[in-house]
Amino acid sequence: METPRTELNELGEFGLIERIKTASTLRNTTSLRGIGDDAAVIKKDEKNVFLVSTDTLAEGIHFDLTYVPLKHLGYKAVVVNLSDIVAMNGTPEQITVALACSNRFSVEAIEELYQGILLACDHYNVDLVGGDTTTSRAGLILSITALGTAEADKVVYRSGARTNDIVCVSGDLGGAYMGLQVLEREKQSFLANPEMQPELEGLDYIVQRQLKPEARVDMVKELATLGILPTSMIDISDGLASEILHLCSSSGKGAELFEDKFPIDQMTYETAREFDLDPLTVMMNGGEDYELLFTIKQEDFEKIKNHPSINPIGYMKEAAAGVNLITKAGNSFPIKAQGWKHF
């Protein structure tokens, strides 16, 4: 009898994670939380925990070296991982880097990549403490593990949201995705006519959102200063739609989000229009913004209502209500994930 063959794209990344999670058990009392959140939680001492997260960027899947300078790639790879520690309300402190690359890359190229990694370490006060460099048969693959700490009672999980909590998002959405569209357009123009100069003038913000995103370490500090402990949190790597569904599913809740409250930068909006894309779709499904999606108690609303970087965008509901978007026209639509499915 032949073994059945299921394609990875049928199951998807989240389906695979779910299967692995089900198959793995936690034996050590120090393993407080395993697979299923932005980072694992490991006991440090009576009052503190370690946070550990691993993320991979693969050439041709997550980045295109035609327009991503290696230094930016190194920086971004660190940011992506620190963002996972931040999403647990923690402070990142160390990283390890596992790099697999083909002989196509020179020592100078790899050093440029590490310059970006070390620049991010410097910016975020994080130490590169270890790793591994090996050959691959094709392309470049960068796996980073980030380590951080948090007070045990300040760790914020995806699962803590309660009915009526206010859903908030930091910064603005969709910029990284529109930056990617602009870079892709320039690549096509260049391939068609190598004499062409890139037209990126005035598009700095969205190009930067794509090439050099930042992890919202500042937001963890800001929330502490405001005296707010979010009830749940996740970082926006795959787009708002995908992340609110994760948060609702982990918390066993529903949600209602209001389109007219979604934060978008003027440049993102105008570029989306220019590309004939719906700005709403760009915000919902764009991904790679590395902003934070979190919920706070109603009583904390006063503390954030005039905050320039914290945007309330809706409410948590009972699970039975589903996860819905209320459009500007007042219609309600169920939110579906269309985030990145790499398989």
Place this chain on the structure above:
Amino acid sequence: METPRTELNELGEFGLIERIKTASTLRNTTSLRGIGDDAAVIKKDEKNVFLVSTDTLAEGIHFDLTYVPLKHLGYKAVVVNLSDIVAMNGTPEQITVALACSNRFSVEAIEELYQGILLACDHYNVDLVGGDTTTSRAGLILSITALGTAEADKVVYRSGARTNDIVCVSGDLGGAYMGLQVLEREKQSFLANPEMQPELEGLDYIVQRQLKPEARVDMVKELATLGILPTSMIDISDGLASEILHLCSSSGKGAELFEDKFPIDQMTYETAREFDLDPLTVMMNGGEDYELLFTIKQEDFEKIKNHPSINPIGYMKEAAAGVNLITKAGNSFPIKAQGWKHF
């Protein structure tokens, strides 16, 4: 002016690590030790530390799926990483797994890989707490980060060996390399004649050393039971020659190793002869045995002299003496590394 291009194989893996180490600085007081040993050391509390190590296995470089079953690959990938924690005299407790694979792999194949990973977790009482799965353009790349703990004053570095310390090795050497030779031969026979049955009878031990090595967690416990704290330690992943050079270089010492003291299994010896290979070369440069190379004080000799799995093979010397092998005939030769250079 053009940027100079240095090929990765000119500099080598260790050269690259050295450059990265020089470029990185440790900012956080919790980062006790960074790049340069088997694992990084991070402060846990007043008396204990965390150990963190990352290692990568890449298809076509570290393994060949023609004869490595995915389940074994998963098991071995965990072992390789746990071995780094063990080499610091620590106890592994958690792992994260970053997997990049192409669509060539089915869900069933990836699940088989994870079965091996989870089997190793079960065997070593370690928890799989997180990770990441993504697509790659070609092949399979597996990066694992292992986390462990140790009492701060029991951590053993590569750098602590002192003149006259006794150099010891656990278990026996060269088996994994000869297992690889046997598997490669069977692959060639199979390619030449697919009807051929594999001739692995009586070769179980060395094939197992290659396909399903074990990390010497037992040795950490054994040394503690014997009341021995090694002065330095490293695991043998790249062959005895490469590792003794690392140990001497980190400790700023020389060494004298005696060929007639090197531990070799009868099957490894006979298979080497059959393949027309010098058993000495196989032990020195074979690699992948994941045994421990460590140094102990002279006064601890009595505790190990009749131990079945701990073999004294030489002495540490002043740096000026160099790192030498004394052959059975009594000649002295400087030891040179011929370990794996993947670039």
